[in-house]
Amino acid sequence: MRYWVVGILSFLGWGLQAQDCPRITVKFSNYYKIKLDGKTIFDDISYIESFESKGNLYRILTQKGTKYKAIMNCDGELLVPFEDRIDEIVVDEIPDGLFIFLHNEDEIRILDENVKPFENAVFSKNDCKFRNPLNNSQRSKTLALEVDCNGESYYVDRYFKRVPFHTFKVLRNHTENGSFGEVLYVEVKDQSNEISYGIYSSNQEAYLVPLQKEKIDIFFEGFGCVIKNKNGKYAYLNCTNGAISLPVFDYIYPNAESTQLHYNYIPYFKVAQVKWNGKIILMDVENASPIYLPEYDMIHYTNLVVLVLNKKNQWALYSTSGESLITYEEGFEEIRWPTDNEGLIAVKKNGKWGCFDAKLKKMVLETIYDSIGIFINRKIRVVLNGQKQEIRL
Numbered sequence: 001m002r003y004w005v006v007g008i009l010s011f012l013g014w015g016l017q018a019q020d021c022p023r024i025t026v027k028f029s030n031y032y033k034i035k036l037d038g039k040t041i042f043d044d045i046s047y048i049e050s051f052e053s054k055g056n057l058y059r060i061l062t063q064k065g066t067k068y069k070a071i072m073n074c075d076g077e078l079l080v081p082f083e084d085r086i087d088e089i090v091v092d093e094i095p096d097g098l099f100i101f102l103h104n105e106d107e108i109r110i111l112d113e114n115v116k117p118f119e120n121a122v123f124s125k126n127d128c129k130f131r132n133p134l135n136n137s138q139r140s141k142t143l144a145l146e147v148d149c150n151g152e153s154y155y156v157d158r159y160f161k162r163v164p165f166h167t168f169k170v171l172r173n174h175t176e177n178g179s180f181g182e183v184l185y186v187e188v189k190d191q192s193n194e195i196s197y198g199i200y201s202s203n204q205e206a207y208l209v210p211l212q213k214e215k216i217d218i219f220f221e222g223f224g225c226v227i228k229n230k231n232g233k234y235a236y237l238n239c240t241n242g243a244i245s246l247p248v249f250d251y252i253y254p255n256a257e258s259t260q261l262h263y264n265y266i267p268y269f270k271v272a273q274v275k276w277n278g279k280i281i282l283m284d285v286e287n288a289s290p291i292y293l294p295e296y297d298m299i300h301y302t303n304l305v306v307l308v309l310n311k312k313n314q315w316a317l318y319s320t321s322g323e324s325l326i327t328y329e330e331g332f333e334e335i336r337w338p339t340d341n342e343g344l345i346a347v348k349k350n351g352k353w354g355c356f357d358a359k360l361k362k363m364v365l366e367t368i369y370d371s372i373g374i375f376i377n378r379k380i381r382v383v384l385n386g387q388k389q390e391i392r393l
Contacts, residue, residue: 021057021074031064036076051091053098053113060089071115079115094144097158110160118160123149157202171225171239183239185218199225199237208242224285226252236288245288250275270320271301284321291322300337306345306358308335317356325361344375344393355380355393364393
């Protein structure tokens with residue numbers, strides 16, 4: 001799990017000066033000499049290592065004639081002094097942060113990414129061990145370490161807070177801006193060895209799905225999951241924002257369009273098929289709620305912003321949340337399936353073509369054109385009275 005700090009400074013006879021530490025100069029003769037603003041503050045350092053955290057550079061110094069180590073910042077301050085008699089310093093990185101382990105003969109202290117101690121994070125060196133519950137490719141921003149101490153095993157997050165269970169599976173470990181945090185499928189065993197199941201947000205420190213005796217079936221791993229209750233009904237949980245539907249669906253189906261656009265572990269699909277009261281309908285994935293639509297013979301839905309409906313050669317346009325944008329009654333003869341993320345849609349009425357902007361929810365080109373091409377970067381080629389032209393929207 002652990003590895004030594006990176007960026008070891010070499011034993012060379014020339015000055016070393018970190019870009020982020022303009023006040024510090026390091027020179028090597030028999031031992032390293034460290035100057036602050038030209039004044040010598042150490043001339044008996046046998047070894048130097050460095051690490052970065054939160055955009056700051058720190059140096060680990062080893063004292064001449066001893067194995068004791070200190071941590072110095074760019075202002076020459078010893079954040080961990082030699083007097084603490086630390087004989088080993090290990091920096092263990094996790095995404096978006098790190099832990100600093102300080103070892104002496106008897107105990108291990110743990111510091112955060114600001115080189116400050118965690119509260120109550122002092123452990124007997126003989127009685128406690130630390131491990132990562134996930135391998136490097138699966139480490140999360142919130143769940144960080146497994147601690148075995150005095151016969152007790154538990155997990156801690158990156159702020160060294162305990163999580164209230166021992167068995168889990170990561171449903172989502174990639175976060176976006178405004179992180180919703182880690183979402184975990186958990187199994188909790190009580191004193192009588194009965195197992196309960198739930199879904200937990202480490203970031204919110206709360207259960208999104210309370211513990212229940214019924215085992216939770218997991219689909220859509222990584223961006224959402226489907227929960228089956230004791231009555232055989234399904235609910236959907238959006239792992240990005242915590243939205244959860246009522247357990248009313250007969251089934252929830254994966255679909256090709258949703259999985260194709262699940263790239264870089266980011267949930268970007270907006271629509272899923274569900275079976276409700278014996279009928280297949282659509283669900284708004286973001287809000288985990290059914291989309292109420294008029295009857296249709298055919299529907300096209302994408303990861304874009306619209307649903308295109310057709311019924312007996314009548315056309316309608318709806319948002320992915322079920323808002324009506326163009327109704328059947330407006331008499332459009334054709335609405336093309338959208339081909340980009342801009343929300344620009346070619347529409348035909350009275351034999352002429354125009355453009356509807358689904359994001360602005362209005363027509364941006366009137367239906368006066370003989371033909372219309374494909375939208376590329378909000379540019380479109382049209383033909384009007386036999387003349388070709390290009391329009392930027």
